[in-house]
């Protein structure tokens with residue numbers, strides 16, 4: 001059984017659909033319970049799918065949802081795709097500290113709470129498993145447009161967490177990796193961009209990304225599924241970059 005957080009939308013939704021199509025049972029967790037149940041209803045698997053409202057910043061809710069998913073789907077978790085995320089932009093000196101805390105809470109602490117809960121269940125079952133967290137190019141380079149301090153700090157934390165968990169739990173057969181998606185067509189990508197500026201920004205992004213386009217959410221989701229499954233059996237602690245070439249290019253433009 002695989003737990004997918006943020007499965008109500010975007011990359012998490014596509015990861016849930018792909019996991020179901022590959023025959024896994026899937027628990028879709030999202031703060032938006034309606035969206036979680038909608039995705040679960042779309043998942044095609046004989047193994048079973050369940051949609052649950054879950055705020056990943058709430059330690060008790062995470063534990064309850066993982067336990068309930070195990071009970072209702074008849075199997076403890078063997079995999080996690082932690083895709084719940086938010087982006088609140090703004091210059092560091094002007095950003096309310098509450099926005100900073102929210103971004104760190106959802107993106108970093110939420111990933112940690114899910115990872116520790118799934119790792120605990122794997123250790124209890126004496127089973128190996130695979131965890132996939134969502135990082136970002138912002139973990140490695142600053143966005144040229146600026147104003148991404150909280151988001152970048154949260155993703156830098158996710159990438160560091162992945163390395164640490166991979167080393168700590170490798171001996172238990174538990175693999176932990178990150179996907180590093182580039183610009184991907186989801187609500188999150190546009191969260192900090194006023195509606196009137198989106199078309200111009202999309203054109204700018206396409207002109208700067210080496211592959212010349214914005215990703216479809218199924219593209220990073222496929223990378224997550226590869227990390228989740230047996231074809232990546234000797235891969236742990238890695239940051240699987242699926243960013244259209246953004247990190248390869250990072251430089252000034254003169």
Ligand SMILES: NC(=O)c1ccc[n+]([C@@H]2O[C@H](COP(=O)([O-])OP(=O)(O)OC[C@H]3O[C@@H](n4cnc5c(N)ncnc54)[C@H](O)[C@@H]3O)[C@@H](O)[C@H]2O)c1
Pocket residue numbers: 005006007008009010011012029030031032035054055056057082083084085086106107110134135136137180181182183184185186187188189217
């Ligand atoms: N879209 C991109 O360009 C991009 C690039 C790099 C990394 N990422 C990362 O990929 C992951 C998935 O993002 P996406 O682009 O699919 O975004 P999205 O907005 O399509 O989906 C995010 C989901 O997370 C859920 N969510 C938000 N707060 C939550 C909470 N507290 N508890 C549970 N669920 C919560 C939302 O309801 C939503 O369904 C995120 O971690 C994001 O930072 C996205």
